[in-house]
Amino acid sequence: MLNRRAFLGASAMAGLSGLLPAAGAAANLYGPAAGIAKLDANENPYGPSSAALEAIQHAAAQGAYYVGPGLERLSAMILERFSLAPENLTFSAGSSGSLSDLARAKAAEGKILGPDLFWDTTTRLALRQGGELVRVAKTEDLGVDLEALYAAITPEVSLVQICNPNNPTGMLLDHEALRDFCIRASKKCTVLVDEAYNEITDDPDGNSMIPLIAQGHDVVVARTFSKIYGLAGLRVGYLLSQPDTGQLIRSYGIGNYTLNKAGVAAAVASFDDEVFMRFSREKILQGREMIIDAAQQHGFKVAPSQTSFVFIDLGELNANAMRAAMAQRGVLIRGIYQDYTGWSRVSAGLLEAVEKYCQALPEVVAELRA
Ligand SMILES: Cc1ncc(COP(=O)(O)O)c(C=O)c1O
Incomplete structure (x- = not known):
């Protein structure tokens, strides 16, 4: 002992x-x-990756200048893959940048609802400005209880937040059940699905809720270059959302000033590197x-x-x-x-x-x- x-x-x-x-x-x-x-x-x-390292070196040599057209390139790559428009996309230094902005924006509108155990680092920031996080008990097997979450959405709830797969449990929700939840819940409030680990799952496309955005549902999906891409220290992440939600998130941030050229270059070099x-x-x-x-x-x-x-x-x-x-x-x-x-x-x-x-x-x- x-x-x-x-x-x-x-x-x-x-x-x-x-x-x-x-x-x-x-x-x-x-x-x-x-x-x-x-x-x-x-x-x-x-x-x-070696391609990312080469791109970083190139970009770092131009480090005297703000981020520039590299970001437009990254933006075009992301939007093409997910068939979305520029107004659906918000970048930040790591996804935690925009996640914090979203948490603060939504805490100003109402309560944030989430499972009892999830990656709540950015959500807890909103609590410092008087926001409230309501936690819903897990299922017996540590899973996220979607039915209980849905039942807990009162008119005061402005955001419901889920990590899929979840951190720290590592568990993945059934994609049909989550899709059904997102469609129903997003009629009542904004639904955030943090997909930081999506690319590590057995079926990244099938498990993603990004298609719901093109279908017009009030769903926000967070993605990051920090995990499978191996760029945590280079700080690039993004949120995909409805245009009005994107505008709200960006109104709580300082735009692309949080981004750095080396990170963006690494992300461009890595995004399609299968x-x-x-x-x-x-x-x-x-x-x-x-x-x-x-x-x-x-x-x-x-x-x-x-x-x-x-x-x-x-x-x-x-x-x-x-x-x-x-x-x-x-x-x-x-x-x-x-x-x-x-x-x-x-x-x-x-x-x-x-x-x-x-x-x-x-x-x-x-x-x-x-
Ligand atoms: C679920 C989840 N979302 C977001 C993040 C934040 O990552 P980043 O800000 O590096 O994109 C983490 C980091 O561990 C995480 O586990």
Whole structure:
């Protein structure tokens, strides 16, 4: 067992050790410190692709100028793929930029409704300005309860928010059920579906709610270049929505001033790069299987994941203690989410980093069970 002091020290280390460079180690200024297995933020460390790296170099040389026509190119690529118009598209530095603007805009109109456990980082921002987030209990199996969510949409609700697949559970909703929910719910309020991990699912097109936008439903879909494209540090994301919702979101932001040229260039080079995406997906699925196997070998159950991370039921063990014990061994994972004290989230990072987690697990479990 860890005593309180060791526990706090390890917790602090979990937050910092992946970020602080060793003295004089310039290469570590921008990535995890040497020897650290970074499995805590759902990044794809196999990116950026070589095409993206080349584009970044090109664009960075023109870094004296604001973003420019590269963004029009990216915009045209996205709109062509999804058969939408420019007024349906809002860019930001990562999808979290526009998601925050949307949360603040909708919190000013009413309550935001969501499941009890989802990626609510941007939504919680709106709470600081007096907004209200109403959480609806999950189903028995940790799923998003669409019927309960629908029943909870009162006239005061301005936005209902769902992550599909969900973070931190990794679970995917049935696409027919979600489509039906979106159509019904969007008659009452705006529906946001955050599809940050869509490209990692077994059927990205089938699982996406983007077609509902062209059909005129008041649905917003969030997409990002931070996950499968391996560009989290280059900060490009976007929302697709009805034109009036887009206008509202943009009225809470500062437009394309949050975007950077290198990120846009990397996104242009990556958007249609199916070879790189296939490669990334294979690595992610391989890492995910390794995590699931290691967890199951210790008798832990896992939520069925369609993402780059696994939500593990540690039973009687505490997820913060697990995080601290792993951090002491140079492995960064997540701790407790809300009151899910026994659930641990582990991302499929570099395969050698995942291996380090798998190797540390028997010792850590033995230590925590002692
Ligand atoms: C579900 C979900 N949406 C959005 C984001 C934000 O990503 P970004 O701002 O890098 O696009 C994350 C990040 O982890 C996420 O898990």
